[in-house]
């Protein structure tokens with residue numbers, strides 16, 4: 001049992017591919033467009049287009065497919081549960097019944113709803129994972145800051161917000177590593193996490209989550225001290241070691257994205273939604 | 276409860292781009308009643324190896340057999356096994372969670388479903404074993420403890436489960452000299468008075484030389500030396516080759532030997548050093 005193995009969100013996998021070398025702003029914009037498209041899609045053909053696009057990106061980034069997708073593994077039970085809920089609970093007036101038992105009826109529109117929602121979650125997750133896998137923490141920070149900079153006019157502390165967000169993303173893995181150790185430490189004292197009824201199981205979480213939270217606070221405090229010791233005072237007057245520079249590759253990537261988005265939008269408009 | 280390890284390999288994050296091979300074909304047998312030091316530089320895989328001893332890690336390759344029971348076996352009683360092989364973690368913060376000392380130590384016995392009376396007597400006994408006074412510390416807030424006291428509570432928390440084998444993972448790291456001595460005294464007592472088999476993990480030669488009877492040296496996931504403490508220090512040159520520092524006492528006696536003192540090879544603790552140096556001095560006086 002290794003909890004950290006399947007955590008890919010917030011992990012950076014260094015590399016030298018085109019995708020790695022793209023300007024972080026390009027990647028963030030592409031990811032955002034994809035996310036928006038994903039939220040609008042209601043039919044399978046449009047998903048097929050996105051699937052093609054993402055497959056190409058994964059292939060070019062040199063990330064093993066199994067690794068790009070293994071982050072989904074821990075989510076599988078939730079996805080299945082969601083799918084089952086949709087299958088039985090969603091229906092519209094002209095849906096056909098597939099089968100029924102007791103008080104439950106499964107309809108075809110429910111099944112489609114389940115499929116589409118599951119696909120949406122899977123794709124949203126994959127997009128963000130690919131973004132963090134191919135972008136280092138520094139680039140991600142710089143890119144986000146640069147893109148959100150205009151909002152500073154409204155008095156938003158952009159640099160601080162971005163810093164907080166990126167650190168939070170990095171903490172996903174760190175906390176998982178801590179969780180791994182704490183679970184082991186309590187198992188060593190005879191906790192059987194898989195035994196007992198619901199209340200007993202819930203009670204067993206205390207010895208895990210209490211140290212986790214305490215250690216997280218400790219770590220946060222240490223991080224603050226470490227940052228302040230190196231004179232971090234927030235965004236004001238901070239300069240960059242590397243300035244971001246768009247290149248031809250970014251232009252190309254933007255162009256490809258544009259074509260793909262156009263196709264997807266076209267499909268969204270023309271095809272009758274499955275649900 | 277002998278521990279038998281055959282051809283053990285382990286990789287973290289197996290099957291991902293971050294895969295890291297940590298143990299390479301390790302063979303090891305630990306018998307009842309031994310007092311073993313497992314040492315190696317940081318990241319050499321000590322913790323990973325030791326977590327196989329109580330089935331916190333199930334072998335990916337090779338076998339771990341504890342008291343005749345293969346930990347990879349589907350119907351192995353791992354919970355029972357972990358009661359018998361106690362593991363004190365490198366960092367007590369991962370283990371301590373309750374608000375008071377007594378409550379935390381009682382956690383293990385409660386998991387064994389003992390009656391409240393039994394739990395209480397276990398706590399009392401464990402606190403005594405590690406030298407924490409029951410009346411002073413039972414109600415004490417865990418966060419108000421010093422580093423050394425926290426370690427002792429962590430050890431007591433594991434002792435209260437009544438293990439036959441106790442694994443102590445770097446329990447002296449980050450302690451001041453006084454706290455360190457106190458812990459070492461406790462460990463000696465556990466072995467010699469309470470007859471618990473002890474596996475003491477450390478990266479300090481000094482400590483291990485003074486404490487244990489057998490030393491296992493791990494280097495980058497391979498066991499490179501395994502033998503009785505004194506035999507090992509007789510091959511001092513070899514230890515230097517793999518970059519392990521020798522105990523300070525040996526350092527000094529080697530220097531003295533080079534200056535013409537007649538001292539034995541493996542002087543591993545201060546008492547022995549005093550004895551052999553004064554013997555040599557006495558001999559010289561007689562010679563004059």
Ligand SMILES: Nc1ncnc2c1ncn2[C@@H]1O[C@H](COP(=O)(O)OP(=O)(O)OP(=O)(O)O)[C@@H](O)[C@H]1O
Pocket residue numbers: 004180287288295297315316317318319320321322323324365445478
């Ligand atoms: N949960 C984990 N996930 C991934 N890698 C790990 C994990 N735990 C340990 N490692 C890696 O395995 C290697 C061996 O670690 P291990 O903790 O066994 O060494 P150690 O000898 O106990 O070191 P130390 O003296 O620092 O405690 C290290 O390189 C470490 O980075």
Ligand SMILES: [Mg+2]
Pocket residue numbers: 321322323365444445
């Ligand atoms: Mg360790």
